[in-house]
Amino acid sequence: KAGVTQTPRYLIKTRGQQVTLSCSPISGHRSVSWYQQTPGQGLQFLFEYFSETQRNKGNFPGRFSGRQFSNSRSEMNVSTLELGDSALYLCASSLAFDQPQHFGDGTRLSIL
Amino acid sequence: AQTVTQSQPEMSVQEAETVTLSCTYDTSESDYYLFWYKQPPSRQMILVIRQEAYKQQNATENRFSVNFQKAAKSFSLKISDSQLGDAAMYFCAYRVTGRRALTFGSGTRLQVQP
Numbered sequence: 001k002a003g004v005t006q007t008p009r010y011l012i013k014t015r016g017q018q019v020t021l022s023c024s025p026i027s028g029h030r031s032v033s034w035y036q037q038t039p040g041q042g043l044q045f046l047f048e049y050f051s052e053t054q055r056n057k058g059n060f061p062g063r064f065s066g067r068q069f070s071n072s073r074s075e076m077n078v079s080t081l082e083l084g085d086s087a088l089y090l091c092a093s094s095l096a097f098d099q100p101q102h103f104g105d106g107t108r109l110s111i112l
Numbered sequence: 113a114q115t116v117t118q119s120q121p122e123m124s125v126q127e128a129e130t131v132t133l134s135c136t137y138d139t140s141e142s143d144y145y146l147f148w149y150k151q152p153p154s155r156q157m158i159l160v161i162r163q164e165a166y167k168q169q170n171a172t173e174n175r176f177s178v179n180f181q182k183a184a185k186s187f188s189l190k191i192s193d194s195q196l197g198d199a200a201m202y203f204c205a206y207r208v209t210g211r212r213a214l215t216f217g218s219g220t221r222l223q224v225q226p
Binding site for chain 2: 031033035042043044045048050055056058088090092094098100101102103104105106108
């Protein structure tokens with residue numbers, strides 16, 4: 001069974017641009033969560049989607065948004081990029097509430 | 113707010129020896145899960161072990177075991193017979209039952225010396 005797939009693996013953008021990251025969960029998983037990992041702030045929860053609905057959101061500005069499609073694939077979008085948005089963005093999927101989350105390899109976003 | 117604290121930024125262990133990584137957490141919830149995740153340089157976060165708070169028995173997975181002290185809000189990870197492949201960042205994480213958002217600690221970098 002294929003794992004969680006995140007694309008692209010690396011991305012370089014400049015300040016002020018916007019970016020879209022993609023996450024394909026494990027087949028059959030309907031829940032997708034996103035996390036931001038930085039050296040300074042560590043791992044922080046961004047948001048969670050289940051059945052195309054955002055169920056929970058972390059403490060991030062409105063520039064960070066996401067969505068989930070009917071096939072459970074998810075995208076996250078960051079607008080008006082800032083230098084501080086440079087991070088590893090991790091996506092995780094799970095089968096049900098009581099099941100553990102499985103992570104992808106992440107997308108490394110660098111802002112110049 | 114829930115917080116997870118890992119007080120050991122780095123640990124080192126000799127191959128075949130045993131090492132214990134510490135984790136404490138703060139929560140007012142009574143029903144939750146605790147996890148240890150491993151992140152090697154390849155970046156993928158790999159689940160090592162999980163513990164349900166309602167279970168008194170400590171979880172074990174092969175060479176990995178935990179010491180869960182609910183009253184003390186402590187959740188340490190013991191790695192026995194350490195192997196070179198165990199070298200990685202280890203993150204302790206917490207999740208309230210019924211919610212998927214994980215709260216992570218700051219991580220402990222484990223080095224395994226041959």
